[in-house]
Amino acid sequence: MTEVTMTVNGKLMRGEVEGRTLLVSFLRDQLGLTGTHVGCDTSQCGACVVHVDGKAVKSCTMLALEADGAEVATIEGQADADGSLNVIQQAFQDHHGLQCGFCTPGMVMSAAALLKENPKPTEDEIRHYLEGNICRCTGYHNIVKAILAASGQEAAAIAAE
Amino acid sequence: MPKDHGIGASPKRREDLRFLTGSGRYTDDINLRGQAYVHFLRSDMAHGKINGINTRMAEEMPGVIRIFTGADFEGIGGLPCGWQVTDKHGQPMQEPGHPVLAQGKVRHVGDPIAAVVAESREQARDAAEAIEVDIEELPAVIDMKAALEDGAALVHDDLTSNLCYDWGFVEENKAAVEEAFQKAAHVTTLELVNNRLIANPMEPRVAVGDYDRADDESTLYTTSQNPHVIRLLMGAFVLGIPEHKLRVVAPDVGGGFGTKIFHYAEEAFCTFAAKQINRPVKWTASRSEAFISDAHGRDHVTKIQLALDADNNFTALRTDTYANMGAYLSTFAPSVPTWLHGTLMAGNYKTPLVYVNVKAVFTNTVPVDAYRGAGRPEATFQLERVIDKAALELGVDPIALRRQNFITEFPYATPVAVEYDTGDYHATMDKLEEIADLKGFAARRAESETRGRLRGLGINCYIEACGIAPSNLVGQLGARAGLYESATVRVNATGGLVVMTGSHSHGQGHETSFPQVIAEMIGIDESMVEIVHGDTSKVPMGMGTYGSRSLAVGGSAMVRATEKIIKKAKKIAAHLMEASEADIELKDGQFSVAGTDKSVAWGDVTLAAYVPHNYPLDEIEPGLEETAFYDPANFTYPSGAYACEVEVDPATGKVTIERFSAADDFGNIINPMIVTGQVHGGIGQGIGQALLEGAVYDENGQLLSASYMDYAMPRASDVPFYTVDHSCQTPCTHNPLGVKGCGEAGAIGSPPAVVNAVVDALRSAGKDITHIDMPLSPARVWAAMNG
Ligand code: FES
Ligand code: FES
Numbered sequence: 001m002t003e004v005t006m007t008v009n010g011k012l013m014r015g016e017v018e019g020r021t022l023l024v025s026f027l028r029d030q031l032g033l034t035g036t037h038v039g040c041d042t043s044q045c046g047a048c049v050v051h052v053d054g055k056a057v058k059s060c061t062m063l064a065l066e067a068d069g070a071e072v073a074t075i076e077g078q079a080d081a082d083g084s085l086n087v088i089q090q091a092f093q094d095h096h097g098l099q100c101g102f103c104t105p106g107m108v109m110s111a112a113a114l115l116k117e118n119p120k121p122t123e124d125e126i127r128h129y130l131e132g133n134i135c136r137c138t139g140y141h142n143i144v145k146a147i148l149a150a151s152g153q154e155a156a157a158i159a160a161e
Numbered sequence: 162m163p164k165d166h167g168i169g170a171s172p173k174r175r176e177d178l179r180f181l182t183g184s185g186r187y188t189d190d191i192n193l194r195g196q197a198y199v200h201f202l203r204s205d206m207a208h209g210k211i212n213g214i215n216t217r218m219a220e221e222m223p224g225v226i227r228i229f230t231g232a233d234f235e236g237i238g239g240l241p242c243g244w245q246v247t248d249k250h251g252q253p254m255q256e257p258g259h260p261v262l263a264q265g266k267v268r269h270v271g272d273p274i275a276a277v278v279a280e281s282r283e284q285a286r287d288a289a290e291a292i293e294v295d296i297e298e299l300p301a302v303i304d305m306k307a308a309l310e311d312g313a314a315l316v317h318d319d320l321t322s323n324l325c326y327d328w329g330f331v332e333e334n335k336a337a338v339e340e341a342f343q344k345a346a347h348v349t350t351l352e353l354v355n356n357r358l359i360a361n362p363m364e365p366r367v368a369v370g371d372y373d374r375a376d377d378e379s380t381l382y383t384t385s386q387n388p389h390v391i392r393l394l395m396g397a398f399v400l401g402i403p404e405h406k407l408r409v410v411a412p413d414v415g416g417g418f419g420t421k422i423f424h425y426a427e428e429a430f431c432t433f434a435a436k437q438i439n440r441p442v443k444w445t446a447s448r449s450e451a452f453i454s455d456a457h458g459r460d461h462v463t464k465i466q467l468a469l470d471a472d473n474n475f476t477a478l479r480t481d482t483y484a485n486m487g488a489y490l491s492t493f494a495p496s497v498p499t500w501l502h503g504t505l506m507a508g509n510y511k512t513p514l515v516y517v518n519v520k521a522v523f524t525n526t527v528p529v530d531a532y533r534g535a536g537r538p539e540a541t542f543q544l545e546r547v548i549d550k551a552a553l554e555l556g557v558d559p560i561a562l563r564r565q566n567f568i569t570e571f572p573y574a575t576p577v578a579v580e581y582d583t584g585d586y587h588a589t590m591d592k593l594e595e596i597a598d599l600k601g602f603a604a605r606r607a608e609s610e611t612r613g614r615l616r617g618l619g620i621n622c623y624i625e626a627c628g629i630a631p632s633n634l635v636g637q638l639g640a641r642a643g644l645y646e647s648a649t650v651r652v653n654a655t656g657g658l659v660v661m662t663g664s665h666s667h668g669q670g671h672e673t674s675f676p677q678v679i680a681e682m683i684g685i686d687e688s689m690v691e692i693v694h695g696d697t698s699k700v701p702m703g704m705g706t707y708g709s710r711s712l713a714v715g716g717s718a719m720v721r722a723t724e725k726i727i728k729k730a731k732k733i734a735a736h737l738m739e740a741s742e743a744d745i746e747l748k749d750g751q752f753s754v755a756g757t758d759k760s761v762a763w764g765d766v767t768l769a770a771y772v773p774h775n776y777p778l779d780e781i782e783p784g785l786e787e788t789a790f791y792d793p794a795n796f797t798y799p800s801g802a803y804a805c806e807v808e809v810d811p812a813t814g815k816v817t818i819e820r821f822s823a824a825d826d827f828g829n830i831i832n833p834m835i836v837t838g839q840v841h842g843g844i845g846q847g848i849g850q851a852l853l854e855g856a857v858y859d860e861n862g863q864l865l866s867a868s869y870m871d872y873a874m875p876r877a878s879d880v881p882f883y884t885v886d887h888s889c890q891t892p893c894t895h896n897p898l899g900v901k902g903c904g905e906a907g908a909i910g911s912p913p914a915v916v917n918a919v920v921d922a923l924r925s926a927g928k929d930i931t932h933i934d935m936p937l938s939p940a941r942v943w944a945a946m947n948g
Binding site: 034039041075083092101108140 | 361362848
């Protein structure tokens, strides 16, 4: 067991982990941050996406020890302290960008990373950026629409109902 | 002006707040004090005889609490099958046992052999690797036709063959169908495969068993679409726990698509083991495990023939299907290729004679059961493909051929035992022609050609049957369950309502849409209504969510219970206003006396029900809570017309979906936003089936497509924006809401449109191609073009 320390959603967190403990297990099992999900074991689905030092990372693919000393952001830290949703979360709700909600935390975190890199992505850029995020419920239509809307682009004009 | 409230409005989903902030409560998020973890040792062989299992070394491994094998389940029931099909000779299907842990033999890759319960997940997994199993490999049967040959290895030694049943429908029509084929002016024949799929909800299955020794009570938390059904099946048939000692909870569930309907071995195991070791036991499937343990879908091999007269009227239809059951009968497996498939073979057309034959076959593969659409996509695909092929052979327009044969008068009794109550197939086709801009196709095709791409247009219709019912009929057809739904509506003293519904929401948004109905009925704000579902200790009874039944059946039960509430509330209001009950009207949350200005508010009446000082106690009891069970009179029959435009790159065979349009008739609609989302999701899965997905076994029964590296799930870049319209509405005539169901339509209606479009594209380049089997991978399309 080795001690790890990381800042998660702005709070300093400490824990003991085995060498093989994945970051996602540390977040879910030790810190109780169950908003980050596990949808696969081959690093393909993106349900587990969090930000590590500002970059989108699949937390099922990173060891907890590798995040020692890092700044980690998860879905639990995205809304404002008063509970109001951030722009991306709000756009997902407004445009019905989620159904069962299982892929949603990863989608929101990936979208945040995309918009940081590319504040006004095209439809195509969004679809390609989401290559590593699988959603089985929505057929992606409303997810893409929500991200366009979150980027301040007129989603309705681009996406037919 | 769209409504902002009640039926027909699209309020934002209230469940989104928890899902968007990471505060959903999925089964894997549940951790109980002192819980142990189970890891299943699964067969890596498709078929084998178990000679011995040595757990001694594994038991010594750190953290191991107990190891279970099939021997621990001797004398305990196996997993039951919920539907008994009768074959064409009137005999019951062959029904093999399905042990919780393998006994004597393993029958598919993934069959659980042993279960290690340990202090941690890792310790359980490590110890499972130390179990020594001595299994003698037996020849595996994978191909359905080979499985039926004389001398084929038997999946179940106690059965006479690998044939589960040979079903004929409608057997009495068989001779007349033959005769119509003799007389036909034209016969079109098509052989095709409906590819085997894996549902892949993004949340893998999870089960947490708990046991309370003091009360002798078991609790199971599970990723299920129908917790009450699991309680009944597991309690009554497997573990022998009476319902009042067994609680099943399905909290937030991350998608189901059918594969979370069924009762699985892992659920029974965790419930059983928790009692044995007197500690909670948790199992979380890895995705790799899901691929070899979740029931698969589809997997039909079919030959269909359509007979037409000299005027191109359909005169008869005949179809022969081999349907894969896999190694065991999953909960509803036998019903899928029969009653959910054969009854839909008339489609939208007035073909007077139809005969359906289905041979269900055991193979050494994962069990196959319902997946989004369940039987109806298989029916629609073959029917709409054979019609397109007929249009090609006859040189007629595929839309005109369909229109000419549409059913136009309702109610319509089909030759396959069902009666469509309403529909307007010309209207949805008209709407499709408009929204898909079919007039503009020629110009778009010309433009694609300038870029060296082949453009194709595929259209098709579909009919579906939702809310399978009524119970007394499905009982005759072999269902071992009722197919009603229940709801309890509890009104609190201060006027708020709680609805306890047997429907389960795992993405469908019931917490938002169900309150819209009540808000409309009473004239109050939706925020006054709370929905409770997914817990057998809170909801009296439920048959769950599948077959697009929630609103049509569960919503109707809620309406019936609310009607009872309103009736009683009117009595109370009449008493309060000293008026006659017959004169009381309820509007906008106010009870008034017709023709006067007297009124009392909803909240005054509900308060009176619980503080009955001024109350008709001699006539009615205090309190305001009602339960209703609703058993529908018939299925509902949504229908629609879909169009797909593809581009094919002739150099690579790659297909891209350029446009996809859907015109559906779902009857009345409660929440258009949610309905649109359901159609989008269905289309996404249908495109997945048509272009990408396929579960592939090698001849030894190894699943080659057992991870997301090998099983191609549709990604955002594989699909376009869809154009969806549901303004054509012929309300269902037999449920109080006039709703039909929308959950599966997209998955049913879209695969034939895609394949029709690709065939059209290739033919535009002069290729004489009439069919390609799904998934239309670049390799298959390229081979078809260059073969
Ligand atoms: S769980 Fe991390 S990519 Fe699937
Ligand atoms: S909303 Fe269910 S997987 Fe995306």
